[in-house]
Amino acid sequence: MSLRQEVLHLYRCLMRLSYRWESALGNPGATEEERKYIREESRRLFKKNKSITDEKEVQDHLKEGVTRLDLAIHYRNPYPRPVHLPQHVLHSKTGKRLKGQQRKLEQSKPIYVKSYDDES
Structure with a gap:
């Protein structure tokens, strides 16, 4: 198909x-x-x-x-x-760990809410 x-x-x-x-x-x-x-x-x-x-x-x-x-x-x-993300990725979004935190957030997000990236 x-x-x-x-x-x-x-x-x-x-x-x-x-x-x-x-x-x-x-x-x-x-x-x-x-x-x-x-x-x-x-x-x-x-x-x-x-x-x-x-x-x-x-x-x-x-x-x-x-x-x-x-x-x-x-x-x-x-x-x-609802999406339940690991708590260790929800700390401050400033500083040196920003890229790592964003990567962890993206990896931990379930497939069924990927389309809401642009809207949040």
Whole structure:
């Protein structure tokens, strides 16, 4: 399967999920809000990344999308899960250790929140 087909398949899966999603709370208002979040978040991220041509980068984004999809289905929660970073990397971000701390932060970040780098 080509990368383009994989991307389109993931997008279709996300859109189908957004129309059949049922909230774990059982509240119709929460269900509609979560459905809307899935649709808007999917569209936003796919539009943001549509100009990426590097095969490795596309595969990384695909892996992130599939992981987020699997987590949403498994935990019945479409929102990103909290990230718990090791405490030793959360010290002051000034001085000599800045590059090492940034590298440790990047390495410890789970795949399913990589797309939030630009927004934080």
